[in-house]
Amino acid sequence: MAKTKNKRPDGRKPSEMRKIEMEAGVIPNAVGSARFKIGDTEAIVGVYGPRELHPRKIRLADQGLLQCNYDLMSFSVSDRKRPGPSRRDRELSLVSSNALSNLVFLDKYPTQVIDVFIQIPQADAGTRCAGICAASLALADAGIPMKGLAGSISAGAIGDTVVLDLTKEEEDWADGATDIPLTYSPKTGFITHLQLDGEISKKNLFKAIDMGVKAAEKIVDMQEKTLKEKYKGGAVE
Amino acid sequence: MTKNGILLEERSVVIPGETLAKGMDYLPGHGTHRVKEEVRSSLIGLLDVKGSVLKIIPLKGVYIPKEGDKVIGQVTEISHNSWNIEINAPLTGNMYIAEASKSYIESDADLSRYYDVGDYVYAEVISVGRDNFSKLRMKNRMFKKLEPGLIIKVSPVKVPRLIGKRGSMVKTLKEKTNCSLIVGQNGLIWVKGKKREDELLAAKAIKYVERNAHLSGLTEAVKQKIGEWKNGKNKK
Numbered sequence: 001m002a003k004t005k006n007k008r009p010d011g012r013k014p015s016e017m018r019k020i021e022m023e024a025g026v027i028p029n030a031v032g033s034a035r036f037k038i039g040d041t042e043a044i045v046g047v048y049g050p051r052e053l054h055p056r057k058i059r060l061a062d063q064g065l066l067q068c069n070y071d072l073m074s075f076s077v078s079d080r081k082r083p084g085p086s087r088r089d090r091e092l093s094l095v096s097s098n099a100l101s102n103l104v105f106l107d108k109y110p111t112q113v114i115d116v117f118i119q120i121p122q123a124d125a126g127t128r129c130a131g132i133c134a135a136s137l138a139l140a141d142a143g144i145p146m147k148g149l150a151g152s153i154s155a156g157a158i159g160d161t162v163v164l165d166l167t168k169e170e171e172d173w174a175d176g177a178t179d180i181p182l183t184y185s186p187k188t189g190f191i192t193h194l195q196l197d198g199e200i201s202k203k204n205l206f207k208a209i210d211m212g213v214k215a216a217e218k219i220v221d222m223q224e225k226t227l228k229e230k231y232k233g234g235a236v237e
Numbered sequence: 238m239t240k241n242g243i244l245l246e247e248r249s250v251v252i253p254g255e256t257l258a259k260g261m262d263y264l265p266g267h268g269t270h271r272v273k274e275e276v277r278s279s280l281i282g283l284l285d286v287k288g289s290v291l292k293i294i295p296l297k298g299v300y301i302p303k304e305g306d307k308v309i310g311q312v313t314e315i316s317h318n319s320w321n322i323e324i325n326a327p328l329t330g331n332m333y334i335a336e337a338s339k340s341y342i343e344s345d346a347d348l349s350r351y352y353d354v355g356d357y358v359y360a361e362v363i364s365v366g367r368d369n370f371s372k373l374r375m376k377n378r379m380f381k382k383l384e385p386g387l388i389i390k391v392s393p394v395k396v397p398r399l400i401g402k403r404g405s406m407v408k409t410l411k412e413k414t415n416c417s418l419i420v421g422q423n424g425l426i427w428v429k430g431k432k433r434e435d436e437l438l439a440a441k442a443i444k445y446v447e448r449n450a451h452l453s454g455l456t457e458a459v460k461q462k463i464g465e466w467k468n469g470k471n472k473k
Contacts, residue, residue, distance in 0.1 A: 143281060227281060
């Protein structure tokens with residue numbers, strides 16, 4: 001597979017995201033919910049709570065707990081994934097919780113829990129980012145007080161080219177690809193989550209983070225538009 | 238850039254993180270927070286300006302108990318001196334024996350004789366702890382055990398519309414459907430009519446109000462709708 005200069009396997013430019021679709025309020029029984037699709041990766045999130053936290057011993061006396069539950073469905077990848085939480089799933093649940101906890105006013109709900117269930121029905125790289133984007137939208141949709149919305153995207157490098165939003169094909173590139181998923185909230189100005197998988201030069205790392213932050217801002221803009229559209233005139237469902 | 242004051246019109250839809258006003262002239266009320274010189278929204282809702290206080294009327298969310306709220310709940314557990322009452326809030330409410338009735342209850346009495354597990358009661362929130370744990374009271378003539386009827390659940394943020402201005406909506410619903418109706422501020426509504434059809438009509442009307450809570454002139458619309466539904470049934 002030959003890589004022409006500045007062209008990627010699917011014809012995108014290096015700093016171009018895949019096509020994004022999003023929607024709030026997709027699960028009637030949840031307090032808030034959202035669907036987020038980027039390219040072939042899709043996430044559906046349901047938010048429940050604030051509600052009582054069990055078991056009692058993990059309750060926090062001074063603030064609430066935001067508990068994410070990341071689940072890659074067994075049919076979402078080409079090799080069937082064994083159902084149930086794997087080590088990777090548990091890791092990503094924790095990463096998502098940490099990325100979002102900073103944005104929610106948890107001190108209003110001491111001892112209680114806000115449950116965020118992230119389901120990935122279709123995966124083509126960047127599932128944790130899609131999950132966090134959907135979760136941010138769903139939390140806002142659930143009427144939970146937040147400092148602002150968050151956008152999440154993976155930047156990275158293929159060979160020496162810094163690229164945005166890698167697909168599975170690009171991640172598995174023979175020359176070695178680097179993947180940097182990050183979450184950024186423009187309202188607080190914090191990068192609440194940053195991971196690095198692979199090798200990258202210092203110069204390219206900063207370039208990639210910069211690219212990711214700009215893309216996250218764009219995603220937040222889209223989220224805000226989606227919410228405003230849904231609640232236009234105060235209409236709900 | 239340094240322009241101060243409210244940036245948005247009253248009643249406009251806001252989303253978390255949106256800047257509502259700049260400068261120190263405005264105070265952050267319910268559903269808002271201050272970041273340096275800005276007042277920002279923390280909720281999805283409609284902007285409400287009360288003098289210099291900005292607050293958000295939420296459009297979504299669970300019921301968070303407030304002192305003085307009158308709620309409908311279901312008894313879930315009886316201990317030797319109190320009842321646990323599920324009130325559709327994050328934490329289950331509790332009612333102590335001394336607050337339970339106008340009459341005196343002996344300390345070793347069988348509490349299920351007063352309110353048994355599964356009974357619905359109409360009660361008042363007397364205090365809310367820091368963790369939203371609520372204590373309830375029924376020590377007033379207006380609070381009572383609810384006889385079997387229809388319990389309807391609506392979104393708690395829609396309850397003010399269901400009550401209407403000075404109870405106008407509740408009054409309309411009662412008159413038009415011939416049902417007795419109690420609206421709990423936690424989003425539970427108890428309906429009791431002489432006929433089953435009346436109760437179902439009331440349920441239909443309540444769901445209609447919930448769906449169209451954002452419209453103005455809702456009381457008139459509901460009157461008309463109930464009339465239509467009644468006529469439609471008679472024709473058949």
